[in-house]
Amino acid sequence: MKSESTIDTPSAAGALIRRQRISQGLTQQALADAAGVSRKFLIDLESGHERAELGKAMEVFAALGLSLATATPIPRGSDHDPERRDYAATFADLLANRDFEFAIKMLADYASASLKAGKPLLQRSPQLKDPQWSAALAGITNYTAHRLNQPAPAWTRRIKPLKHPWMPADSYRSVREPMKKLTQSETPNELAALNVFIRERSLATA
Template sequence: MTLGNNIDTPAAAGALIRAQRMNHSLTQQALADTAGVSRKFLIDLEAGHERAELGKTLAVLAALGLSLSPATSMPRGSDYDPDRRDYGATFTDLLAKKDFEFAIKMLADYATASMKAGRPLLQRNPQLNDPQWSAALAGITNYTAHRLDQTAPAWTRRIRPLKEAWMPAESYRRVREPMRRLTQSETPRELAAMNVFIRERSLATA
């Protein structure tokens, strides 16, 4: 077995699936339809979401001394490694493609990767053209810095709060009033200060 070709984490499996889908020029919906799964499930899977049940499966395999090996080489480069991913470029690309649903998953990915790295990974302004997403990233950066008992990067102080309350989920679907109230009540104060509302539990992907 070739070193480095093992699929032993949900993130590794998600990276391979996303890379192969893009190599075949398939949209998430097209692949989901072919596989007979929902697009939401596929989004979670590509994001390395442990609650997609893959994490438990891999844990069982590891306990048996087994791992999954792909028939093709594992994708390489910083785009597939959350600790080295250029999140500024990632969000620029996703917003240009209007892939808002996956962009929301990347917000959680960014928060989780920052916590695992022990510092906010966006140390410089991502310079997005969209004030809403800029505010969301600034809020999450402040949130992770506070949880790590660190000073937030200076760029976050230059991002102004939004004039109106905004939920990223509204980029692609309607949010009903009960969920709106719940989201607002469970949003970390650092995000609420930017007038961006995301439930704290939604920021954890691992």
């Protein structure tokens, strides 16, 4: 009977990945290419960097033929499936609770899930009371529709550009001027048209 090890820290995950990579005769670059991540990311992951992105880490595990197991049942249903999630209700709840940091992460989740589904998932207006977040969702909806070579849902045309430039990150922290300029220069046109600024790389999960 094989003994089981618990992967409960970033360092443990990194050590396992490194050992498995070496045992398979793979260089860091070869594994990075197979997993679709950068070599720098893999270096950080193998060294136990605590901020390594989980999605990319799972791609590395898959490339090595590894998987994670848990004795606790994994939640199922629309709340845990990005392509079936009710994004209108999700954002309404997050904004009501002023959980702006997680709401920003959900913007990227919405973009990624829409592209994976092959259509913008918000086909109807989310009917948010906050004009800034409405504009952000409209901009991302237009962005995903454009990338999929589809017409944007009609509701996005009813959303007017904000009177002043806005970055969602300003909702919960102070953004320095150099970062603001960089963000503005790297924002997709569909969002900039609504005076909302989010770096396209922040939607990299898409």
